[in-house]
Amino acid sequence: MRATRFFISTAKEAPSEAELVSHKLMLRAGLIKRLGSGLYTWMPLGLRALRRVEAVVREEMNRAGAIELLMPAVQPAELWQETGRWAVFGPQMLKIKDRHQRDFCFGPTHEEVITDVARREIKSYRQLPVNFYQIQMKFRDEIRPRFGVMRAREFLMKDAYSFHAGRDSLVATYQTMYDAYTRIFSRLGLSFRAVAADTGAIGGSGSHEFHVLADSGEDLIAYCPDSDYAANVELAEALAPATPRAAPAEPMREVDTPKQTTCEEVAALLGIPLERTVKLVAGMAGERMVVLLLRGDHMLNEVKLAKLEGMADFRLANEAEIREAFACPPGFLGPVGLDRSRIKVIADRTAAAMSDFVCGANKPKYHLAGVNFGRDLQEPDWVADIRNVVAGDPSPDGRGTLALCRGIEVGHVFQLGSKYSQAMNATYLDEAGKAQAMEMGCYGIGVSRIVAASIEQHHDEKGIIWPVAMAPFLLVIVAIGYGKSEEVKKAADTLYAELLGAGFDVLLDDRDERPGVMFADAELIGIPHRVTVGERGLKDGTIEYQPRHGADGQPGKAQSVALADAKEFLTGLLEH
């Protein structure tokens, strides 16, 4: 492609709306243009990168035995009413009416449509298993679209749905998809991790998320550097302390804490570590007050809590409810002396194993020190894992300690089971001629998000650094003085034709721009390989080659190559 016949629209400054590096670079490099909140046009250069991601996804899905189809973006309400999700999905679903006032939505996902396809087409166990996928625009009316295409409302997604005559087949395909995803993200040059995930509202048993590791990621992941354990923090188990609770060694006593209302402040005042304090979180489960005890430095995990019996509707208590139950303002609350017939106490595993701890005194301006379960207050009614893991916690697989990192979710695989097939009566006849609900799996990849996630992971102060598999062009020929020098034009045109002929995606920058502009654009756009053709080098019969990025993570080093050897040299490089 010649730059003069293509469309490149770079900018020195990014629009002020952009916050994230990838968002700024995508706008500056002219990959995307914003149309409205969470709505983007993919400009020619950006579309090339997007298509290359798509190509890898498509290839690997096909290799894994999935079959591509394309479902409508707009879906009738009736289907969604069958599964009850028309009402359940909520405001994230964009609902629209046609000219006859019939209800439709712009598909946020396609479980209903594909299940409808399956129940019409699949009659016999002989047709199973089957795995359909599509690459399609979805629309989810996000509460807060942000970070450009990272969390857009309209986005390109690859979604696959598998159908099975039994659990074993589902598990086998799930593993095949897991392996395919690993290949896809590896080929795309991403540093990623598969993590165990909460199955959430979608239901089913097995679920993994694939995260691109990046500090700007919206998800927090716990992983073990010494083993392959990794889980979303929502799910990661905090084990009970290995050592049993120590015997009481101190008497319980009141301490003056006139202004100290947080564990941090109390610990600082008393000169003790935060790990010696216990904080109390007061909440309501139905009509009942529930008190949660956590070590001072730990955070409540509401996902874990909600899984405990009777805690699904847990919410934090308001100040009126707290004053009614404790006769004390928040900031000095503690578990000692509570009316346990009215207030249930749930202690986190770690908090439950503490002794001689510091907590609120249920009396304004006072805390208690040297507090012990069994002696100064009853044992907790319930001991459970209700906190977020922290770095340094033992790994749940017993092989080392956990570390935390942030990730961008780019893929998610689920074992759905028969939730949708039952609701929509998608059945097949088994060997015995009996109707059975199909087992289902679903497997998503955020195709457009991957482009942003890659930039988030691979960039420098000059711009984007594309992995080869995603690059909109593999190589750029910067022709200095193309319009002025016959010699440059001839050398550049020849090399361009040779490389094109060899099947490489080459961009010839034949614009009448100053060298600095062309170099800066090539770097901003992030093309992996660059060749400079100018009169200066041609005098000695050479051109200059420079990779966008060296193998050692440092900026690429320039080297001089004889024009006569250029084709062979570059062909060798590009074929890798």
Add this chain to the structure above:
RNA sequence: CGGGGUGUAGCGCAGUCUGGUAGCGCGCCUGCUUUGGGAGCAGGAUGUCGGAGGUUCGAAUCCUCUCACCCCGACCA
């Protein structure tokens, strides 16, 4: 949905407090010079100042309403 903020040329911004008919940088157009790291000189074009209504002799500026977008939080995948 709660809190905060911003809308002025394609992009980044000043001007708003203190009303007097709109400016800077980048980009764009023309010409000349320049050509291995975002050129120089000269000339030029571009705004219903987000929208509607009001106050005023006069509104980018003051008042009311409204729309859009961004950030933080809650929510969700």
